[in-house]
Amino acid sequence: MIAFVKGILDIVEEDRIIIDHQGMGLELLVPGSILPALPQVGNEVKIYTYMHVREDAIQLFGFRTRDEKDMFRLLITVNGVGPKGALGILSVMDVDSLRFAILSDDAKSISRAPGIGSKTAGKVILELKDKCHLEDMLGNLADTGEEQPAGAVSGEEEREARNDAVQALVALGYTAAEAAQAVRAVKTTADMTVEEILKQSLKTMG
Numbered sequence: 657m658i659a660f661v662k663g664i665l666d667i668v669e670e671d672r673i674i675i676d677h678q679g680m681g682l683e684l685l686v687p688g689s690i691l692p693a694l695p696q697v698g699n700e701v702k703i704y705t706y707m708h709v710r711e712d713a714i715q716l717f718g719f720r721t722r723d724e725k726d727m728f729r730l731l732i733t734v735n736g737v738g739p740k741g742a743l744g745i746l747s748v749m750d751v752d753s754l755r756f757a758i759l760s761d762d763a764k765s766i767s768r769a770p771g772i773g774s775k776t777a778g779k780v781i782l783e784l785k786d787k788c789h790l791e792d793m794l795g796n797l798a799d800t801g802e803e804q805p806a807g808a809v810s811g812e813e814e815r816e817a818r819n820d821a822v823q824a825l826v827a828l829g830y831t832a833a834e835a836a837q838a839v840r841a842v843k844t845t846a847d848m849t850v851e852e853i854l855k856q857s858l859k860t861m862g
Contacts, residue, residue: 658716662702665695671743673718675701684718685739687746693720708732708739715739719746727751734783736776744769745780752840755788757781759833814844821853834861 661684663677668691675682684703695701703718704725717739719725724746731742745754748769757765758781766777818839825835838857848856 658705658707660702660704661718662700665697665699665701668694668697673703675703682716684716685743686718687724687743689747689750690718690720690724717743721751723751727754730784730787731780734776734780736779737772741769741771741776744771752837756833756837758784758788759836760831817844817848817850817853820850821857824850824854825857830861 661675661677661682663675663682665673666676666681667674670688670691672683672685673694675684684705686703703720704722706717706719706725706728708715708717717725717728719728728739728742728746731737731745732739737745745766749757749765754766756762761781763774763777763781766772766780767774772780821839821842822832822835825838826832830838835857838861839853841860842853842856844853
């Protein structure tokens, strides 16, 4: 199993990239959403990979983060989605947006993906709802490419403060998905209390 590939980005197309890995060109099928995050052609890049084996082909799929790769693996377990459909979903929404859609029963957003109708979007929600967790959206921001400001809280301290703020928003009547999305949008710093995080979260919710 190839867990990731590191090499020189050689070619970028709409739905695939080619990486020069020790003189060997590896073609990876990718969601369109990762293209803006790629470095310029000729620079080194690290891509997490998933190998899909069929009777008539072996395909290598590429992702910028382990989180994105893990979500792809979940999506292809849903009957009627498949690798092409999973790439389509991840091309129109990032992993956290997809989690929010699943947790809030938002089939309309998922069905914006090419080839994914409302029925299939409903299956995604039904089959993956128990496999999506708010903690995945509130914890480590590193895999998303986001950077916290200097002095930001981290680890268990950050997780506990964010979770407390989510619970407070839920108590105010917001859904868990809405609360998690709002709290995650807040840039927390070391001197922020749960109450301050809560106030900033409410501002992001309009």
